[in-house]
Amino acid sequence: MIPVFGGLSLSLALGLSFIAFIILFLFIRTGDYRFYLAGWRSVVMVSLFSILATLLLLNELIQSNFDVDYVAHYTSLETPLLYKVTALWAGQAGSLLFWLFILSIYCLIVLFQNRNKYTQLMPWVILVLVSIQFFFLIITNFVANPFSPTDVNFIVANGNGLNPLLQNLTMSIHPPTLYLGYVGFSVPFAFAIAALITGDTSPLWIRSIRRWTLIVWMFQSAGVILGGWWAYQELGWGGYWAWDPVENASFMPWLTGTAFLHSIIIQEKKDMLRIWNIVLIVLTFSLCIFGTFLTRSGVMSSVHSFTASNLGPLFLGYVFFNLFISFGLIIYRKSDFKSKRRIKSFTSRESGFLFNNVIFVIICFAVFWGTIFPVISEAVTGTKITVGAPFFNQVTIPIGLFLLFMTGVGPILVWRRTSKQAFIRNFSLPIAFGLVSLLGGIIIGMSGYVIISFALIGFVTAVILEEFIRGIRSRRKVQNETVITALISMVRKNRSRYGGYIVHLGIVFMFVGFTGRAFNQELEFSIKKGQFQKFGSYQFEFISLQELERPNHFAWVAGLNVWNDQNEIITRLSPEKRIYFHRDPNPDRRQPHSELSIFSTVFKDIYSIFSGIDIEQEIAYIKIMINPLVWWVWLGGWVLVAGTLIALWPHKE
Template identity: 40%
Template sequence: MVLLGNFALLVALVAAGYAVVVGVAGARGRREETVRSAEGGMKAAALALSVAALALVVLLLRKDFRVEYVAQYTSRDLSTFYTIGAFWAGQAGSLLLWAWTLSLVGVAVLIANRTRNRDLMPWVTVTIGVVLTFFTALVTFYGNPFRTLPVAPPDGQGLNPLLQNYGQWVHPIALYLGYVGFTVPFAFAVAALVTGKLGDRWIRSARRATLWAWVLLTAGILFGARWAYVELGWGGYWAWDPVENASLLPWLAGTAYLHSVVVQEKRGMLRVWNVALAVAAFALSIFGTFLTRSGIVSSVHAFAESSIGIPLIAFTVASVAVGTGLIVWRLPELRSPNRITAVVSRESSFVLTNLLFVAMTLVVLWGTVYPIVSEAIRGVELSVGQPFFNTLMAPLAIVTVALLGTCPLLAWRRVSARHLRRNLAVPAAIGAAVFLGLALANRGRHLAIVGVLSLGAFALATATTELARGLLARHRHHGEGWGRALGNLFAFTPRRYGGPVIHAGVVIMLAAIAVNVGLKVERQAQLAIGDSLTVHGTRVTFTDLTFEQTPSKFALVGHFRITGPDGERLGTIRTEQAEYTGQQRVTEVGMRSTLGADLYVVMNEVDPRRRVATVLVFHEPAVFWIWTGMVVIVLGGVLAAWPWRIDRPRGGLALELASEEVEVVA
């Protein structure tokens, strides 16, 4: 199997390289056979990488500890579920997963474009081929998962207990697919730039892949935040850790791209923005891998430092350089014939959105690389810390919510004041009402949070009216029932109405984060059995400390009784401090969740002989709504990306127009 794995990697490397070299030859010589042969190379690479991946799975399942990777990340007592999950627990396997999924995405692109976009495809193949060759080379030479040990150890080191969570099956895979997916718009952008076909065809061809990449990246990030909250025991979900930022950077650029391309599709404008954002989203995905995998910045993710950083950063720089070079070369042709005609219009609001996302990207990028830069220049590693991000990102997030409430109501080209007033009236009234209501209810306290919440209510009202109006229009003009109208709303104009759903989710999430950050309470105390601690009116009493022993772990379990402000019993919570054999200590968080707030209990220091523990208790308001917002975001993304099948009326264009005609006349 080791032999087969290595051989398959070699075949994949040669085939991917073949796709690049032959692809360039075919594109330059305009020979269709040659181009198709290059595409065959990509398919062969995908096949070979599939064989390599299968070989690794077999080795893992056999617990073949001769193989270094298997010995490092599995052990005899590890369940099958996590044994397969160990595939991407370490660097070598992650790189293989990356290359493998990229090759599969590449083949999907080839199949989708078998008879379409034949002018762009040679360069799309070459671009994906270059990225694939790079990653296959990394797997083969830098992080080979098939490397063997001279002597097989009797047992493996086992999987990090933090990774023994079903999240190991969701979070990394979703993130990788998201990262990998951004290669597709990049490849199409390069193809458009090289061939000079700079219309919006490249955007539409890459659209579905990009939307899915975005949905998966979003889901990966959000799931990671939840995982951190539930598993890590520090009472938070986002710490501006470099590895978290690594996933946020391509997400910000990708989100800007998805917004910006709408303008090119609709009005043929913002073309320079779009190619630049496609390049940025891709380059930042690679840069994210660099941050995660190079060990250059210290991070809670604590992956081993490795020699892989240099090729990754070189590849990031090279892709930015190639992208920039191509854009500069095509600059004269990229200029749009259309101009923005009014200061306040949908077009200008999209430019504003772009600027906002670019600002956020730069803030996160600077905060993340500052330690590296400071170490290089002054020899000291200085971290900017969370205050830097919070101070700069919070206002940008507030601006985002304000834009979310306003921009979707603007019309293309120019805005008529009368319509704008009419459209804004209801959301603005709702926002004002919420502000007054909350401010009075809180007697003027927490005004900042009340402000954010009312802004959120305003934006939420906008998103809801968008959906409601669309629904009403379909119901009224097409005579559809409400359920059918809702279905058709997404089926006919998925992005138009997937958008407001995503926006609603973002607003719910950001507002909940504001509440959580503003009203979170944290208490720590050393408690003996029978002692208690009161947090935000809730009393947490330490009732017992017990021990649990299984073959793989030894755990100290704390039992707590929860009582409400009026002494009513709210149940019990258990929290654990476990030591896995040969691994680090892991805390199991005790939690009581309600719609309003979570009670979050962790034991830090435990003295089993004196039966005393340092207990950390958090009152975490609105956390449920953070997760709800996240789910809504992902749901909206799926609605927008879903390949809806529309039953077009038969009889061609005329009938289709006929139904639209009726709509106008009615």
């Protein structure tokens, strides 16, 4: 019965969303407040029904009701509870419902938070949000209904089970985190469209979504990084970023979103870049939908995409529809939204922000180009081309390094105009730092981009430290505080500024990790029990081979002692070769899976993969990778989140 209720909730939500749309229109036509209230309430109901439908599907997944096709496809009786829950977003229909679920939660927050605020903007904001809900309701009702039943001719005794690759703790938080980011951009988008339609040129809409955008941005950043983390731990090719179309799909809105986050500061403080900000948020939202399209349509073959489906044209149509309406409105309102203020100087913080924005958009374009190139090339020349990671690395590394440079320059530029003295005062220490790291790099024997990267890392770190030290010093002059209290009260007084610097520091740390990639090494070898294998300055000793049966798989666990050149054991690695669905009577349906074992330190990771086994001869086939500085990428991620939280922490009223 429950699946029927699930389907019914979705249908009711769809019907109500249509009604809400009409009622809100009537309000805008007549100005009768009763219509507004009715519309407001219907959107609450749409959201509640969508949330209910999601909870019902979740219930079916947990109860293993295999009469529902989705449940039978993505879970089995052996699937642990946690992964029954995560199966909610493991497949196409479920993940689209999950999109709607998060959008509905956001919708409720917006509705209740702004109940008596922004009376001009809100009707339009709600209208835009409900139209997005409407789109996803159409899909979940008619195209990919998660409640559709299993083929009536079959009784499914046990489901397929969740892909072992997805049975990983990081994987259970990566998609929801990313979705919280992706979907959240609907709200600033809705406010921007509302501002355009009502012709409200003030920074009011910016003010109402600034904190929101920051939260959403934090989720998105964390989501992208978690995705990399998952890939690193689970996929076994030793990296965290492959420029896969779907990774790019999550990265592109992050780039424009980050640009947006910077440029709204200018509009808030200086009332400039009004149109630009709207363009950025429209692009960001469209890229979010485009990303969902790439992931869900099967246009690109990738680790993430599901089978080809008829969703493609719908999503693409929706992206174009959004772009058409948005840019139509922008052109229509262009003259109203022209800022009267002009940037005064080339060396001002305003222009620094502007350049940062341009670079972000350019990187986004480069990634976009590489992502869709195969499609374009096939359409034009008829041959399929695949664009690999080397292309993206080659294109984006120099631009990315320039962006890193701007991360350093931006904060020390002064609003309006930076004087020569300020220039010298602010830049001499960081430049000295940069030069020292450059020289240090040359002495160690580095070259190329690596050395430029390390020089810039030194430069930007110095800039950030200098900002903190200068702030602390000036406080201590006046207040006579200890360094720590001065630091705390300084950050507290200007959370968004220092939070921002901490985010920058996180980015610098991540660049340290990216640069380490240049020194990756790998070796594949076969090894008998008791033997040693030398690799670099390490010796790997194969000491044990264990057989284990766990609830949902069978595993061989290899024990590898790692010796350093001082003849000390530094760690024991235990990569596993697993067989999932090992009780499946059909051997073809049992699924082997390699579970990695990683020893991670500040300087390098030792990454081991148990790739094959010869049981009779007790030979294991092992792949070892030594990946320097990867740890810094994750540290950078944490620092980034911490910095954003500092910037977000509410002021005491």
